[in-house]
Each structure stands twice: as structure tokens, then as C-alpha cells.
Amino acid sequence: MIPPLSARVGHDAAVRRLKGLSEQLAQVQEQISTGKKLQKPGDDAIAFARIATLRRANDGAEVQRKAMDAASARLSASEVALAGIADLAARAKELALAGRNGALNAGDRTVLALEVRELLAAARGLAEARGADGEALFAGVGLAPTFTDDNEGLAVWAGLGLPPEVATIGRRIAAGIAGPEAFGVTAPLDPLAPPPDPEVPPPPRQRNVFDSLAHLADSLEETRPLFFDAAMDEAIAAIDDHVGGLAGAQALLGARAARLEAETERLDRSQLEMKSSLSKLEDTDMTEAIARLDRLSVVLEAAQASFARVSRLSLWDDIR
Numbered sequence: 001m002i003p004p005l006s007a008r009v010g011h012d013a014a015v016r017r018l019k020g021l022s023e024q025l026a027q028v029q030e031q032i033s034t035g036k037k038l039q040k041p042g043d044d045a046i047a048f049a050r051i052a053t054l055r056r057a058n059d060g061a062e063v064q065r066k067a068m069d070a071a072s073a074r075l076s077a078s079e080v081a082l083a084g085i086a087d088l089a090a091r092a093k094e095l096a097l098a099g100r101n102g103a104l105n106a107g108d109r110t111v112l113a114l115e116v117r118e119l120l121a122a123a124r125g126l127a128e129a130r131g132a133d134g135e136a137l138f139a140g141v142g143l144a145p146t147f148t149d150d151n152e153g154l155a156v157w158a159g160l161g162l163p164p165e166v167a168t169i170g171r172r173i174a175a176g177i178a179g180p181e182a183f184g185v186t187a188p189l190d191p192l193a194p195p196p197d198p199e200v201p202p203p204p205r206q207r208n209v210f211d212s213l214a215h216l217a218d219s220l221e222e223t224r225p226l227f228f229d230a231a232m233d234e235a236i237a238a239i240d241d242h243v244g245g246l247a248g249a250q251a252l253l254g255a256r257a258a259r260l261e262a263e264t265e266r267l268d269r270s271q272l273e274m275k276s277s278l279s280k281l282e283d284t285d286m287t288e289a290i291a292r293l294d295r296l297s298v299v300l301e302a303a304q305a306s307f308a309r310v311s312r313l314s315l316w317d318d319i320r
Contacts, residue, residue, distance in 0.1 A: 071175035113220035155210035201230035
């Protein structure tokens with residue numbers, strides 16, 4: 001006997017309801033097991049697109065963060081090396097002032113000159129310092145060595161261009177300082193200048209910090225009084241200028257490091273907000289999901305029992 005149409009409709013509706021409850025229960029179980037609220041775009045197309053956008057933004061922020069961390073490490077290493085050279089220059093200034101004292105004899109000044117040459121060697125070593133990435137700190141974007149010696153025996157910068165930069169929001173920050181900016185530049189000799197007079201001290205010459213240290217050592221060993229006085233006055237003035245220049249370079253590195261630190265903090269806050277938004281969109285709220293799982297289990301069990309009871313009903317059941 002074919003059941004009435006209304007009975008078939010009710011039966012089909014009950015089956016669909018049981019199927020829907022089972023699917024909801026399975027979905028909640030999957031959300032709990034994976035920890036993800038959305039499994040496929042069809043679950044919530046708008047939320048899924050938003051998640052994809054946030055993930056791309058977060059991946060870009062991670063790349064920028066690595067670049068900023070590398071730049072910060074390079075700046076820190078540059079500050080340490082530059083501070084060491086500044087200390088050496090300050091010591092050289094003390095030796096220069098002591099050597100200018102007329103009470104010292106030639107032997108005493110020779111001892112001072114030996115220490116100055118040791119300071120020069122240490123300064124040249126620090127100028128070749130490298131960062132954690134193995135790149136020369138003061139060579140700009142060039143390769144080591146940072147300084148080489150020319151035909152006169154003078155220290156010549158062998159680097160290239162400006163130091164690497166890291167991009168931040170609306171600005172680019174240099175991750176270091178180039179050799180000429182930190183240590184000065186030695187002016188070349190004028191090829192048209194008349195030959196030096198052996199009886200007259202040569203005019204002052206602009207030198208970088210390394211050539212100034214070498215000049216100071218040579219000046220301390222000068223035996224001609226007129227030449228000694230002129231050379232020492234020039235050396236003391238030059239070293240004094242370098243002490244100030246190195247302090248300025250340290251301040252510049254400190255300012256760049258502070259700007260980079262501020263940008264890093266901003267990026268951290270931005271990433272925290274992105275991760276929070278991602279978590280709200282895709283992570284399962286375990287408390288809510290477990291409570292929903294319990295409710296669905298109870299409802300499904302009751303629906304199954306009701307469906308089974310209704311499906312068994314017949315006239316003979318009512319008679320008994």
C-alpha cells in the first residue's frame with residue numbers, strides 16, 4: 001500500500017532534518033579537531049577572502065621584519081666598531097698633546113709614536129669589521145676590504161656607494177654608515193702645486209682618521225724643530241676634528257637605530273592586530289564549539305528516537 005502524500009512529505013522532511021543535524025555535528029567535530037572554524041571557501045566566502053588578504057599582508061610583514069632585524073643587527077655592529085675607533089682616536093689625542101710637550105726628548109716621542117702606530121693598526125682592523133651577514137660594515141654596498149693603501153701608503157676607501165637601506169612605511173633607513181662619512185677623506189695632492197721646499201714645512205693637508213694617525217706618528221719622530229712644531233700642530237688639530245666627527249657618526253647611527261626600533265615596534269603592533277583578526281575569523285572558539293557539539297548531539301539523538309518511533313506506528317500498534 002502506498003502511503004499518503006502527506007506521510008511521504010513528512011518522512012522526507014524528517015530524513016532531511018536528520019541528515020542536516022548529522023552534517024552540522026560532523027562540521028563541529030572537524031572544527032574542534034583542526035582548531036579551524038572555516039575549512040573551505042564555501043563555509044563563508046567573505047570571511048575566507050578576508051583571511052587570504054590578511055595572510056598575504058602578514059607574510060609581507062614577516063619579510064619586512066626579517067629585513068629590519070638584519071638592518072638592526074648591522075647598525076648595532078657598526079656602532080660597536082665605530083665606538084672602538086672613537087676610543088682609539090681619543091687616546092691618540094692624549095698622546096699628541098703629551099708629545100707636543102717640549103720637555104720630552106726624541107726617545108720619549110719615539111715611544112709615543114710606537115703606541116700611535118699600534119692605535120692605527122687597531123683602527124684599521126676595526127674599519128674592516130663585518131656584520132652577522134659577513135658583509136663589510138663600512139664598505140657601503142661594496143665588498144671587503146673596506147680600505148686599501150695607495151702608492152703614497154695612504155688609506156683609500158675601497159667601498160662602493162651608500163650603505164644598504166631598509167624600507168619602512170613612508171621612508172627608507174640606512175642600515176649603517178659608509179667609510180668616508182664616518183672617517184673622513186684624504187685630499188689628493190695638487191699635481192699643479194710647486195715642489196715642496198725642503199726648508200719650509202708643507203701646508204696642512206686634509207686626511208682621513210687613519211692617515212691622520214699615521215701623520216701623527218711621523219710627526220712625533222720629526223727631529224727638525226720647525227717641521228716638528230708645524231706637523232704636531234696640524235696633527236693635533238686633525239685628530240681633534242676626527243674625535244668630533246666620530247662622535248657625530250655615532251650619534252647618526254644611534255638616530256638611525258632609534259628610528260628602526262620605532263618602526264619595528266609599529267610593525268609588531270600591526271602584526272599583532274592582523275593575527276588577532278585572523279584568529280577571530282578562522283580559529284575555533286573551543287568553549288562555544290564544545291557546547292554546540294553537546295547541544296547537537298542531544299538534538300540529533302532525540303530526533304533519531306522520534307523518527308524511529310514515528311516510523312514504527314501503524315493501526316495494529318495502536319490496537320495493541
